[in-house]
Amino acid sequence: MSPLEPFGARLRRAMDERGPLCVGIDPHASLLAEWGLNDDVAGLERFSRTVVEAVAGRVAVLKPQSAFYERFGSRGLAVLEKSVEEARAAGALVVMDAKRGDIGSTMAAYAESFLRKDAPLFSDALTVSPYLGYGSLKPAVELARESGTGLFVLALTSNPEGAEVQHAVRSDGRDVGATMLAHLAEENAGARPLGSFGAVVGATLGDLSSYDLAVNGPLLAPGIGAQGATPADLPRVFGAAVRNVVPNVSRGVLRHGPEPVALRDAAERFAEEIRAAVDSA
Ligand SMILES: O=C(O)c1cc(=O)[nH]c(=O)n1[C@@H]1O[C@H](COP(=O)(O)O)[C@@H](O)[C@H]1O
Secondary structure, three states: OOOOOOHHHHHHHHHHOOOEEEEEEEOOOOHHHHHHOOOOOOHHHHHHHHHHHHOOOOOOEEEEEOOOOOHHHHHHHHHHHHHHHHHHHHOOOEEEEEOOOOOHHHHHHHHHHHOOOOOOOOOOOEOOOOOOOOOHHHHHHHHHHHHHHEEEEEEEEEHHHHHHHHOOOOOOEEEHHHHHHHHHHHHOOOOOOOEEEEEEEOOOOOOOOOOOOOOOEEEEEEEEOOOEEHHHHHHHHHHHHHHEEEEEOHHHHHOOOOHHHHHHHHHHHHHHHHHHHHHHO
């Protein structure tokens, strides 16, 4: 099977054409209830399909959160497979949010589950955790290079608890989050127009000027909406790197459902605010 064009190049083009917004598909039980759906596989299927149909033809990226599908076992995963396929067919890139991380030999199997071209859950990129050591991600990096897919590595997460790990200072004086960013910069060296190995950096984190965010790769920025950050925060948080930021909004969009037009309008409002913020930087 022929490899895809590298994820970074495909993402750059999608961001330029559609704007950088990533809509997260997080079918929380509470959202299913708000939408008048049952907390069962049929409700999950309806929710997921509605979001995909409403926005996949417009936004650059959709990010399904695997946990909400895994809750329903194999039938939930079947819904996830279908949503990924439909989202990609509508022209959105899919970042599978599964936050995988394990020893290298197991990591290879996780990578094959999401990044091998003929895998049922094949996605354009995968979120991964480097906290078994960045080197443990090597099989995923290799497969991503081979298949034209990408990774988003948890570097500086949006949740307050992340600091105890990510701000821990190493013997060389650098903190753990900065070390992950440095690994990614190395991974993306020489890639044009954008590398395929991104960092997850929360939009909630305030001033990040002490970090070198110039990793020549995308920065997935969750935290806008339900976690309190706003599009207007992006230039202050990300500085010169703001043009490589892929801001994620999940509940902030999803709470406007179930009407597709209301979901679409909510996504469009965030997209506009993000565009204005990036242009002002
Ligand atoms: O990797 C992620 O996507 C992620 C990393 C992070 O640091 N913080 C974070 O919130 N996320 C995910 O981003 C989404 C945020 O959802 P909302 O808070 O509803 O917009 C959830 O799916 C989280 O699992």
